[in-house]
Amino acid sequence: MAHAEGQQHPIKIYLWIWLLLFVLSAFSYMVDYLHIQGYLRWTLILIFMFLKAGLIVSVFMHMAWERLALVYAILVPPLCLFVLVGLMATEADYTFLTRLAFFAK
């Protein structure tokens, strides 16, 4: 079955995802509200962030039902951003140490 007429799916799926997004957002907010700190805070924030992003892209933006060629063309290029983040984190770390050595009193 090809979706020549576009993406058509039962409304129930959207309502479920909608509810899930609300629950996950509430969880993210609770992380702050309950003053969870340190690595547990960062891990929870990232988990909830990626879960929400995944749900939106796969269901609301219909990526789960697209051809693999389109999925790869869209989702693979942004992966190189992780390289940028890695490089900049190293750079920032170096700047921080330099500032400590020369400016911090």
Next chain:
Amino acid sequence: MAQEVLTNTGESIAVPDGLAGVASDWSADKEAFGVPWGKAMMWIFLVSDTFIFASFLTGYMTVRMSTTVPWPNTSEVFALTIAGQHIPLVLIAIMTFVLITSSGTMAMAVNFGYRGDRKKTAMLMMATAVLGAMFVSMQAFEWTKLILEGVRPWGNPFGAAQFGSTFFMITGFHGLHVSVGVIYLSIVAFKVWRGDYARKGNYQIVEITGLYWHFVDLVWIFIFALFYLW
């Protein structure tokens, strides 16, 4: 499950799925993506926008990691006192829920569009636009509050000076996207209402508009997590 596609000469051929499908979709004499061109173009635009926002967020990470001055406590900076209750980060939480609600109404609009329900599609799109406008208004309120408290792109009373520059840059650019989205949604909703797409029997444009709107919500999820909660 193999799909059938039409070639340029009008024959129907079966195309494989999985990795073999990737190869055949890119190499065969047909459209690479089995979607209308408008949708492929919107996706490619969104990829480029992903890079812009990722660059902003990476820049924010870089200045935040490298400053020797403590970063302002966002939980307190964005706290509000409502009815005598001091609630941390409450405005941002409300904005998040408004935007997620708008994503839900948008998803429903796309669904009703493909069912050919002209009125419900237009109504849901307008609801999405109204929620978007609410979001921008709350952001305007937040900006006003921070500016009155002395937050500037070059400094603020709460801590590291870089807080102001990254805040205005990132939320400003996102707010611009929401504002453009509200205009875009209103135009398409009006055309849906007038029956332009019913006449053509093609509601593809609603899905394309939806892609843009969901992307705006997606970016907010990253900003919410990395800027406000971190």
